[in-house]
Amino acid sequence: MTSSAEAIGERLSDLEVARLRADFPILDQKAHGKPLAYLDNANTTQKPRAVIDAESRFYARDYAGVHRAVYELAERATRAYESGRDAVRRLLRAPDSHEVILLRGTTEAINLVASSYGRMRLRAGDEILITAMEHHSNIVPWQLACEQFGAKLVVAPIDDRGELILEELERRIGPRTRIVAVTHVSNVLGTVNPVREIVDAAHAQNVPVLVDGAQAAPHLPVDVGALGCDFYAFSGHKIYGPSGIGALWARRELLEAMPPYHGGGSMIESVSFEKTTFAGIPAKFEAGTPNIAGTIGLAAAIDYVEAIGLERIAAHEQALLAYANDGLAELPGIRVIGTAPGKAGVLSFAIDGVHPHDVATVLDCEGVAVRAGHHCAQPLMERFGVPATVRASFGLYNTRADVDALLAGLRAVLEVFA
Amino acid sequence: MSDELRELYQTVILDHYKKPRNYGRPDGADREAEGRNPLCGDQIKVYAKLDGERVAAVGFEGSGCAISTASASLMTEIARGKSRGEVEAIFARFHDLVTGKGTIDPASVGKLEVLAGVREFPARVKCATLAWHALEAALRGSHEPVSTE
Secondary structure (H helix, E strand, O other): OOOOHHHHOOOOOHHHHHHHHOOOHHHOOEEOOEEOEEOEOOOOOOOOHHHHHHHHHHHHHHOOOOOOOOOHHHHHHHHHHHHHHHHHHHHOOOOOHHHEEEEOOHHHHHHHHHHHHHHHHOOOOOEEEEEOOOOHHHOHHHHHHHHHHOOEEEEEOEOOOOOEOHHHHHHOOOOOEEEEEEEOEOOOOOEEOOHHHHHHHHHOOOOOEEEEOOOOOOOOOOOHHHHOOOEEEEEHHHHOOOOOOEEEEEOHHHHHHOOOOOOOOOOEEEEOOOOEEEOOOOHHHOOOOOOHHHHHHHHHHHHHHHHHOHHHHHHHHHHHHHHHHHHHHOOOOEEEEOOOOOEOOEEEEEEOOEOHHHHHHHHHHOOEEOEEEOOOOHHHHHHOOOOOEEEEEOOOOOOHHHHHHHHHHHHHHHHHOO | OOHHHHHHOOHHHHHHHHOOOOEOOOOOOOEEEEEEEOOOOEEEEEEEEEEOOEEEEEEEEEEOOHHHHHHHHHHHHHHOOOEHHHHHHHHHHHHHHHHOOOOOOHHHHHHHHHHHHHHHOHHHHHHHHHHHHHHHHHHHOOOOOEEOO
């Protein structure tokens, strides 16, 4: 990935973005009397009418329990649910939809792997390798596993621009390393990690790689075959789909070998008080009634972004990032955190003498929604010596006018705290 | 700039933010407690020196936003010389003022009135009350850090 929009693909025209914005009813409102500039897309994204309608239509016409009953309605619901699984397979360019586990989101997916793969492979003295830029959801599940199995968490460092130091990561893959877990795109820095190189280094020592794709799936084309990874997790709500639905893709042989995560209905083959045998994949990892309507909404969201094209969405967001960077450079006292050459549309910064929460409150009064805080990445905040940052993050519906509102808001911040 | 903003970031607040009063541990402090806001990662340490039932001195350390720093700084001035009971009563009135509960006469909280604008920003109430929660814990002799969550 490069910072040049042209290298990625043709970007969306202003007219197209205006048309796409109209698909998102929530964007047509004011905040504190100003037009809403929603720039918190790395946190969660807004939903197009197509997603809202798909879920509501499903409840109105096709809803029933899945995988159980023989009546027509249940068959229709099951078909719709399974086509949602296939939409995820398509999005990730995965070969086989049996390798797609539908879950609540990235957090649940990583917890599943930490627990289930952990039980299969982790023994006292083993090591789990992550990076210094991980979200808490790719740290804490591994810490829990370390505590349970007596394993050790090893962290690969990043440089001052927020880039992973690949040689340092490679040096930390040793005979006791059992898994490497890395984010595809940093939720704070925007850094796009060289997943293929990481996978090659890990596979050279027979270590599987989990990729946290929460910030990547909505912003760049993902191909798990080309990446070569073994696990890939993402969340629906960050890709314009509903909250509470997401997926884990994993290699069939791993999923088949791993023990179940949750026990309950749907994940069994037969149950007796003496012995229970488990269903095959993916059912083995989907205990209980799933988020059926959420899956339908997620499928609609995937259809929506695929119709636009992730290459073009990426190019559009790159152009906004470049525009915002140029604007920020003209303001005094602003330090951008995360200046790697290959970045997604995430812009974290600190302002001299002004706490990020105060920045966010002033921006809120200007109608600009950004996140201020540690972004569930406290170790990363420490790495850069800040308690928190302000983060503006772009989505397909953002415009230069949103960035202009951000820049005007920042001038107001500088005025208040002059 | 909007009226809401002007009301929130009054001159007094910005002054206490840029030049916090009683920053650091006062000589002879015999009580201390830590306050944490896990949502933003802010941490504050509040020290107190008790003379019988009376608060002889209060100080604080830590970095936070303008609201939490100004609130802590104002608190160190207001609590000084008051009894423990009086400090608790002021905090209760101040809490009602910033959460917009009941009909508190802003004048009944003295200088803290400048923080009344916080009630328009519910997400910032925890910033305004963090130091007070820590002071209350310190005066109770609690050694557990207090958390806004």
